[in-house]
Amino acid sequence: MEKRTDLAMEAREIWRESAGKTTKLDGVEATETEVNGFSVTTVRVLNENGAEALSKPIGTYVTMELGGLLRREEEAFSRAVETAARILCKLTGLKQGDKVLVAGLGNAAITADAIGPKVARGTLVTWHLTDAMPETFGAFRKVSAIEAGVLGTTGIDSGDMIGAIVEKLRPDCVIAVDALASRSLKRLCSTIQITDTGIVPGSGVGNARHALDRSTLGVKVIAVGVPTVVDAATLAADLMEQAGVEPDEERMSSLSGGVIVTPKEIDARVDEISRMVAYAINMALQQIGIDDIAMLTS
Amino acid sequence: MEKRTDLAMEAREIWRESAGKTTKLDGVEATETEVNGFSVTTVRVLNENGAEALSKPIGTYVTMELGGLLRREEEAFSRAVETAARILCKLTGLKQGDKVLVAGLGNAAITADAIGPKVARGTLVTWHLTDAMPETFGAFRKVSAIEAGVLGTTGIDSGDMIGAIVEKLRPDCVIAVDALASRSLKRLCSTIQITDTGIVPGSGVGNARHALDRSTLGVKVIAVGVPTVVDAATLAADLMEQAGVEPDEERMSSLSGGVIVTPKEIDARVDEISRMVAYAINMALQQIGIDDIAMLTS
């Protein structure tokens, strides 16, 4: 059985565990640094061999650990915003005048799946203002933001929805934000992955759907993902395996069917991280400071 | 100064007041009946003369008074749902197999403007299910539902957004739901207008934008509007005029700039009416009873 995870960093760990810690994986490079007090890991999938080993497309996956934010360290929020903004700047590689669509994926009515919609609501939207009020907004980059909804509540595949908007607006880049599933409890609401490979919406809480990437949308797609849930059946299977026990089919089946593991404080964590990601996107796209963002988006 | 109102019934009253009560307006027909205990007024704008007099496109405007619901009369909720569903059936004139997009207009973050988004959330969405689960949903009509957002929070004109979705989905009919502005306090949250002429989004709380109608979307557009606000400046001007006083420019200017008049219980009223309209749409589109709707949408 293949072990699926949305996080490239976790996929690499799983590969290492199965292969033995000493092996070097051809086609995958990983580096770890500290930025603004946060641990930042960059995993580069370089070729088809690496892509197959990690079950992840070729590209760059940057993971930032939010431990300091959870531990309420000093100025952790503003430091986290700046760190994430810096990663976004690098991966988007935007030029002056480039236009951006921020797409919030996920179901706003499910707490653990609401990161995307909340980030869309927190995005500083300027698309309609740069031409209408050039004296105030002329220096701003054109940015739109939509909540794409989920198939179950709209009847429309979120990829189709975003595709239709992209055709209409013709942005230079899409930033897609979604909740993810993790295999590890320690990553819940404490990690952000930013990648230039796009995203498969709904791999967190809902069902996997069509990919959002350059091949489907025709423009660069940067994905921001936050693990908010661990699937209960996956967690149990992992625990069993670690204990060296064969998972019992019957026991496992009672865990499937939509049971999830989350932090008790999931409501507050989702609020905080959504605000952090929205601030980082605003900072990266508009090159403005955190005080201005707070003022313009409240 | 022209007196603007979103309600054809109100436009007709204004015309009659200005013209004298005895005059008959060429090109406008109005009839009033009682359905299920609710007063239902149908205004038909028949020609260009009528359209100009009321500043409303040619078409049919059905207004239903919700007094009985507000007075908590017996079974008022289910009777209101059935009445609105019957009006919708007549105006949509759907054939078997016709597909429908329900578009919720307005800003979900402004209580008085949230009717559209709330109705979209309450719509029974089946588009993706009729093919995927034909045994359960084969008998259902294909229905999608979107919250179109507002220009200020998405950067995209809601007409453009809906246009892009219509092109993708190719529905046979769009039902657009929005909050409206009324001139009269007595209509606040106590009237629904259903019309086959489409709608100009944002004429309630926000700014008027492009029309959503057959000419812009290429399909039939039924609009459901609920007056939730009276513009404070308009109210004051009307009061002054009724009192025979010239409105004072300076005094009036203090009223402009986004001051609105609503019922104190606006939050609860918007919740109830949104649920009522969503139920009526589900009943009209799927031909199912109120108990099934409650069960399927909760």
Next chain:
Amino acid sequence: MEKRTDLAMEAREIWRESAGKTTKLDGVEATETEVNGFSVTTVRVLNENGAEALSKPIGTYVTMELGGLLRREEEAFSRAVETAARILCKLTGLKQGDKVLVAGLGNAAITADAIGPKVARGTLVTWHLTDAMPETFGAFRKVSAIEAGVLGTTGIDSGDMIGAIVEKLRPDCVIAVDALASRSLKRLCSTIQITDTGIVPGSGVGNARHALDRSTLGVKVIAVGVPTVVDAATLAADLMEQAGVEPDEERMSSLSGGVIVTPKEIDARVDEISRMVAYAINMALQQIGIDDIAMLTS
């Protein structure tokens, strides 16, 4: 290690598992019936022996399974309301003129803990109306409802808060509603326990606090509890034990610290069950039908 659970039914199962299925437990009686299509189990703890074996005070614990509601069976909502109302009537044993305080326990800002607050908001409050408007409300029982909050957000123990209100109002009975923890995934949001022994607030998501019962409040306390979470560490330990493996301290510790297991649809489930319980309380206390409740509380 003692296995703790808030549900008497579950405590009895655990006792039976540990003691062997054939043993009869002295001091505990259990009967199972079907009411309105729902399975209803009554566990009576008769003496100190039974109380010690189940770690539950002497009294009656009625558990109702909500499977039919989750499976969207016909008229399941109204049947569930009527069943719960009947159990409440029996356990409260109210006489004419008896006054009731409904106390919603738990943290409204944590989805899985919001059952209590939501039920308090859905309670038909009449205490102030029976004297002020005797012609309309004279036939109603005096009912008050409060959200007691949690220590972490008020700084006041919810028992102290309710005690202060009870002293002021002098009700004849308190109905305390709270989210519970279950050991079993299959009971999540699919079971209600109603008991005449009172409750220890916060045993669901938060920390256990002082008991709310006749000895602390001086009046009869009926508790309504709904299991919404399984503690992740407990679940893991149970899985390990079932597999015959010694739980690994280090592994287990990664699970502690506020990680919970819930249904993916926890937001919708909490909404529905809260509405069901509030309706049942209104029906039990005021002897009115479900249509009147819907009308009076919306």
Next chain:
Amino acid sequence: MEKRTDLAMEAREIWRESAGKTTKLDGVEATETEVNGFSVTTVRVLNENGAEALSKPIGTYVTMELGGLLRREEEAFSRAVETAARILCKLTGLKQGDKVLVAGLGNAAITADAIGPKVARGTLVTWHLTDAMPETFGAFRKVSAIEAGVLGTTGIDSGDMIGAIVEKLRPDCVIAVDALASRSLKRLCSTIQITDTGIVPGSGVGNARHALDRSTLGVKVIAVGVPTVVDAATLAADLMEQAGVEPDEERMSSLSGGVIVTPKEIDARVDEISRMVAYAINMALQQIGIDDIAMLTS
């Protein structure tokens, strides 16, 4: 007809208008200064003559204008917090070790009335922590916070509720926060009144109830009030009078019955001001900076 307003500053203006601008009012002193860029007016009602003229109890009423915040001036939020905190420090006159209860008045389910509940939720609650975790919280003042609810949803007079809590907790000071009614549109969501005379709950959106002050609660009561609504009937009557027209009974009656005037952006304004007031209370009570407050309360 007496002209009622919750704002002492407005009451003084009304008195001046009726009496002629040149007259000095015996028993009332008013001074205006600028603090941190905000206009701050202090009205002191010194004796019974002043109290009768303004229909306000003897005491100090400090009003702060929030225009700079609404105009999004630089660092307006933090400057507003500091200004309000300074006023609160002065009026509360707390000594070291004094304990405080923050009471949020109003109905959380009505947007325009939700200032009190939202401030209570934003208050840094420490009452239970100073003894339990002295190493971390020993230096903090004991603070509790409750949402008192409203008679219509609890069945309990909020004064009775707070009285019961005060008897239990024995705080040295109560800070009561509520939405107010203004007569003037220009003060809507743009003014805060802080007074040492207590408050009559529900004078904003709901009905007036018993006073909360030293005579009823036995401790010092500081009231923080924010005008969020103008009564539509009052507004109309004022407009008529200004225009020199006799208000028409019939016309006026259509305006009564719970119709209110608010800013269109009432949801966002109430959110922002509630956060501002909560921050100011936290700063005044705990002597901590704005970054620490943001970190500790998010």
